[in-house]
Amino acid sequence: MIINTSGKEVAKKELIEVLKVIEGQLGEKAYLVGESFGFADIALIPFSVWFYTLNKIGNMNIEKECPKLAAWVNRCMEREAVSKTLPDPHKFYDYLLEMQNKKGQ
Secondary structure (H helix, E strand, O other): OOOOHHHHHHHHHHHHHHHHHHHHHHOOOOEOOEOOOOHHHHHHHHHHHHHHHHHHHOOOOHHHHOHHHHHHHHHHHOOHHHHOOOOOHHHHHHHHHHHHHHHOO
């Protein structure tokens, strides 16, 4: 499926708006619900694996658009339970490209 350029721009803006809502929830707290790593963080941190891919294929800069969210991701990744569980974002991106090439898209 091919999305026209204006459709991509709309999708990018909508995604950034959603990420900014999450960033707003984060506010000045270390984690989403307070100063302790909790269930909300556990539920959302896996989605951060997509950030590198979105930056590459979507010509985005999530870290620039949502710096508090990026800092939260880094803070979460400092936790061994998180960093050893989630795939490396670069390898994830490479895997997605490989799968796309195999499908011939």
